[in-house]
Amino acid sequence: MSESIKTDVVIVGAGPAGLFAVFELGLLDIKAHLIDILPKPGGQCAELYPEKPIYDIPGFAKLSGQELVDALLRQIEPFHPTFHYGEMVESLEVLGSADAPLFRIRADGGQSFECKAVIVAAGGGSFQPKKPPVPGIEAYEGKSVFYAVRKIEDFRGKHVVIVGGGDSALDWTLNLQPVAKHLTLVHRRDEFRGAPHSVKAMRELVTAGRMELRLGQISSLKGEAGELASVTVKDASGGSHEIPCQRLIPFFGLTMKLGPVAEWGLNLHENLVPVDAGTFETNVPSIFAIGDINHYPGKLKLILCGFHEGALAAQKIYHYVYPGKRLTFQYTTSSSSLQKKLGVN
Amino acid sequence: MVKITYIDSSGEARTIEAQEGSTVMEAAIRNGIPEIAAECGGGCACATCHVYVGEKWVALTGKASDQEEDMLDFAYKVQPNSRLCCQIKVTPELDGLTVTTPDRQG
The missing domain is CATH 3.50.50.60 (FAD/NAD(P)-binding domain)
Structure with missing residues (x-):
């Protein structure tokens, strides 16, 4: 078995919510690895409707599933996320505590990961053969x-x-x-x-x-x-x-099954993971759930909601990754330090 | 409103009123009809809203498009009257439509 990969955050699922979470984490200097059972990024957008137009992505009157995925990949490029495709996360072990969270994740290919926070962005679960x-x-x-x-x-x-x-x-x-x-x-x-x-x-x-x-x-x-x-x-x-x-x-073809997520000690509500609507944290400290897989009052299964959820989750994750450090909110339009991270300044 | 009857695989019939312009799948989901999963939400991208159209309605509901036929390859127990009901638009002519759901969608 290969050596355990140590990183800040493991994102389970490389659909639009998981991809954009890389961006929001990256702005806060948080490194991420993404794991997806599909051999490519994009989740449902790439697997179910790559050529179908989406009409409710803010700022885009019309965008196909694949165009959205490609645009997100370009957007997160400055943060050099590492992708692990064709891998299903099999187990998630809590090693640390709420004060010093640490998790061990094992993928079915044998690779293991150690991280301080987990973002479950698994959509409808993993795609498995029908x-x-x-x-x-x-x-x-x-x-x-x-x-x-x-x-x-x-x-x-x-x-x-x-x-x-x-x-x-x-x-x-x-x-x-x-x-x-x-x-x-x-x-x-x-x-x-x-x-x-x-x-x-x-x-x-x-x-x-x-x-x-x-x-x-x-x-x-x-x-x-x-x-x-x-x-x-x-x-x-x-x-x-x-x-x-x-x-x-x-x-x-493939169908979506919740899969091993059900075994990770997370509360479940009709195959969805209940979260706090301010932080998108689950019942387990430092495990977050964003996108179609989470549930909270008023939840809408929209890509744009997944983006919002990733942004807010990143704010809370910062405090787990950099305990005691103050986080100053900044805009990409005006912050030179954010622009430096994006490689535009 | 247009009356649609869904007969499940055990033979139980449920009749609902569907709105013109919606689809037979949307009407099913809104009314909690069992055995229709509609995983992709109506994109003709998953084959989990497979139904058998009642014999006398086959001509009125029309033929599956090429794309729908492609998706039907992913369905089970496909018959000549198989359709993906997200692709059947509710029109006044379909008042009284009956469809039967297979025992499994995916």
Whole structure:
């Protein structure tokens, strides 16, 4: 395991609220690391609606999700935040006290962090793969059913069935076809969302008889002791086909699950974290929650509220990071010291 | 107001009055209809407001757009009458509409 990273603040979630918190902390000389389960910054903005216009970002009549994320990344550049993508925070341990807070955070990749304050900016929770509601699928997960491909060798010489019509399904179809004994791609219709060249390559393999494409939906699984033997595919006309299958990889996109946040000793109110509306601190001193994941009287799940919450949380965090030091409120328009931090002066 | 009936996966029916111009998803959320998650809030970006449109309403509610079809790939047990109800606008012609919700959205 790598050495523990020591920093001022760990921000859990690199969505708009988490990104802007870096800015507000940075102005107060507070360093931050961000951890996100997605392989990229932006959270829901980047994952759910990168191309959809947002109309209620103050000062911007219209901005797409991705444009907002890109602008925030540019804005926080002067503070050099460190991003840890593709990592889910697994545990949060309280090591210190309210007077001298210290936390240890572990990510599922094995990296650990020690910090004086935590900002939970996890939105609706972590994005996790959707599991198709095929009866009994849980019994095969991790052994025969995979929602992501980590080791190609696991699929060598096997009957592989991939379900889906997007880039993940097509990319893995093309990558696993050479190693699999036999590969079947199952999709509900004969149209694919994936990149046209991947679709073309897949169709060529089908024509050459090197893989199979089946239109339909998985309805049941057969196997024993976690080892899958076959899956049944129902086609649009109601016909059922049983096909041999030792490895099943369903790609049904991502869904948000609260995940391990529930285990961190924070009070929860209907899967949200109650906070003080003046500081956005949770019931645990020096753990803060901002953005869609928090709850307080009058809460609105708006990006602009997440920005406000980050700014106020940073004020309180300052006193945990620099105990006993006075904090003078300053404006970026007039303060030369803030402008220096931003690299504009 | 336009009457819409939501039938849940156990067969229980709930009829509500929806406002013209809203969507079948918004009307469901406002009235606490179960089995409609609407994770993305109506952006046609998540497939968690999947419904089956009552057979006689299929022509009136129309076909799913290409983008909606793409999102339906993420839904389960998709049928020819599957729609994402955030994409169905409430119009006076839909008075009496019935939709059925699947047992799982995501």
